[in-house]
Amino acid sequence: MLGAGGHREEPGVNSTQQSGGPVPTVDVDRSDPAYRTWLKEAVRKVQADANRSADTHLLRFPLPEEWGVDLYLKDESTHPTGSLKHRLARSLFLYGLCNGWIRPESPVIEASSGSTAVSEAYFAQLIGVPFIAVMPRTTSREKCRLIEFRGGRCHFVDDPWAMYIEAAALAERTGGHYIDQFTYAERATDWRGNNNIAESVYSQLRNERFPEPVWIVATAGTGGTSATFGRYVRYMQYDTRICVADPENSCFFDGWRHHDPGATSEFGSRIEGIGRPRMEPSFLPGAIDRMMKVPDAASVAAVRALEQAIGRKAGGSTGTGLWSALKIVAEMAGEGRRGSIVSLICDPGERYLDKYYSDAWLAQQGLDITPYALAISTFLATGRWP
């Protein structure tokens, strides 16, 4: 059997020196028909799954038409595994399979704050390999339940920094593959098109009054989403600019602002899915035009305002992006600048009923959302940003 690294006795090595003749060509052939048959089947299953899937909706956030600014939300919560990480997990599995990194029967291991692991557990189950998620102990219980539901295993660490080392060590111990979203997210995604999230948004805006958005507002966990948007708008020669909204306990904002790839932050992010303690290799500062540091209480206030506006709950990171997007709406309306803005619904709020939708959790975290909730309701009623 072939192990994770493809180690086995090398057949076909000819080391017998023939007297007088030419030096024999050293020839190592690792081709393995059984593995290739498995690989073809695995790639087909992932592609077939994509082929069965529909695109996600581009929703409108209701704003008075006369403001001249339209706000759209790309609803990534409707993927089969409930978040924008469905796209990433599919890309990472295809990348790992086609690179020869994911092998039959050896486990796939990931360091994740949850959403990626939920989606990867789905693809691991689809192709029939074991899956282990290394996650912070504070990850929502609902996400762990979803990982186990897809046949994955959850392995907890207390220190957010320990996650990477533990995942790599686990892969070493089990002969598995550490899929490493924080390194590979940006390169596993087809940034030039292939119906990536950016291409999808632009095609869905085609019949709108402002089809080329002035701003796209993303948030960053791996940085993959902002990298894909940033690269795509440059490649397509659009004027759209990319804003990344960063939560409190994250180093991305400072690292970006001071051009410091060594920036770190001490605490784990309270907004699941976004905000990292180190400048992740997959986070591409050069593809980002603007960043905002959003207080966690503002993220929660925004996500609760979203439910009032469109009748849907979403996760905290959706609130972080929405807060920034609303601030830009106010700025544009104030300047009399017409145009559109796109942000994202990253995952559903039902995963966080005991967090962002729990007043007890807010009190325990010392978060007071009242001033931010008031700012949003005032803005939506009057058009003035306090």
Ligand SMILES: *Cc1c(COP(=O)(O)O)cnc(C)c1O
């Ligand atoms: C990963 C994630 C993000 C950010 O996306 P990246 O492409 O990793 O930067 C935002 N929200 C949620 C819920 C996520 O899981």
